[in-house]
Amino acid sequence: MAKTKSKKRSKRSEENEKLAEEGKFFINERINKLSNLTEEAVASKEFKSWLRVYSKFHNYSIGNVLWLVSQAYTRGVDPERFASFTTWKSISRNVRKGEKSFKVLAPVPVKYKDSKDLNTNGEAKLKQFMRFRVASTFELSQTEGEDIPSIDYRTEGEDFGLIDKLEAFAKSKNIDFAYVDEKELGSAKGCSRGGSIQVLDSLTGASRAATFAHELGHELLHWANGAVPSDHERSTLEIEAEATSFIVLEHFGIDASKSSFYLAAWKGSAVSIKQSLSSIRRSSKEILDFILDS
Ligand SMILES: [Zn+2]
Numbered sequence: 001m002a003k004t005k006s007k008k009r010s011k012r013s014e015e016n017e018k019l020a021e022e023g024k025f026f027i028n029e030r031i032n033k034l035s036n037l038t039e040e041a042v043a044s045k046e047f048k049s050w051l052r053v054y055s056k057f058h059n060y061s062i063g064n065v066l067w068l069v070s071q072a073y074t075r076g077v078d079p080e081r082f083a084s085f086t087t088w089k090s091i092s093r094n095v096r097k098g099e100k101s102f103k104v105l106a107p108v109p110v111k112y113k114d115s116k117d118l119n120t121n122g123e124a125k126l127k128q129f130m131r132f133r134v135a136s137t138f139e140l141s142q143t144e145g146e147d148i149p150s151i152d153y154r155t156e157g158e159d160f161g162l163i164d165k166l167e168a169f170a171k172s173k174n175i176d177f178a179y180v181d182e183k184e185l186g187s188a189k190g191c192s193r194g195g196s197i198q199v200l201d202s203l204t205g206a207s208r209a210a211t212f213a214h215e216l217g218h219e220l221l222h223w224a225n226g227a228v229p230s231d232h233e234r235s236t237l238e239i240e241a242e243a244t245s246f247i248v249l250e251h252f253g254i255d256a257s258k259s260s261f262y263l264a265a266w267k268g269s270a271v272s273i274k275q276s277l278s279s280i281r282r283s284s285k286e287i288l289d290f291i292l293d294s
């Protein structure tokens with residue numbers, strides 16, 4: 001009797017091991033696929049022309065963004081993208097005559113010799129502080145010229161019931177979720193806040209599932225015990241979240257190959273994906289384990 005039981009148990013554990021092996025293989029295979037697709041995306045003409053333009057856009061500080069938004073609001077402008085007069089010119093767009101600029105604070109480093117702080121030779125140390133000056137910037141709608149290249153990385157099609165499963169997973173992990181409009185999300189498709197996620201309500205089907213899974217990736221990997229996301233660089237966080245989404249969707253037979261362009265935009269490559277391998281495996285396995293059992 002005891003023998004039969006242990007035989008049964010060992011057979012079951014053998015099966016479980018086999019399944020676990022297959023699961024691992026499956027995830028590895030998907031990660032390899034994503035690495036190859038990302039390398040292709042980085043090398044593509046479409047991506048290169050996009051990068052050429054986007055690398056020229058300035059990333060404004062939070063303070064400046066808030067100031068720009070309030071100026072835009074006062075002027076009734078729906079802001080999309082700001083850049084200086086010369087940056088617009090460099091991508092073959094011109095600011096229309098008579099357009100009034102928006103204001104931002106631009107840092108100007110000021111160097112000085114500190115006579116109160118001497119080095120070992122008795123000379124005043126060279127120090128630096130930041131002064132700010134008001135600079136001009138213009139919004140996309142104030143310019144005209146060549147089209148700005150865009151990359152569409154939105155996954156399309158049906159979700160095959162995946163959204164319901166992702167919602168159930170979120171509930172099981174006590175992660176609140178809400179579908180909200182762009183007033184709350186700005187230009188983002190979703191947001192992870194540590195214990196809660198938001199997804200743009202206009203997304204449907206596979207694109208809604210993709211964003212949901214992406215934000216779950218952030219929740220599982222980047223918010224340890226409710227802490228603020230760690231010191232990881234933003235690009236690493238985005239690569240890990242999007243790769244999680246890719247693996248989950250592909251498992252459901254949803255073509256998520258456009259994720260590769262998102263990864264490429266965040267400086268993703270086969271190398272950076274490999275560096276995040278254990279994180280990507282962990283988050284995608286956790287979600288897949290749950291939804292395959294449910
Ligand atoms: Zn993200």
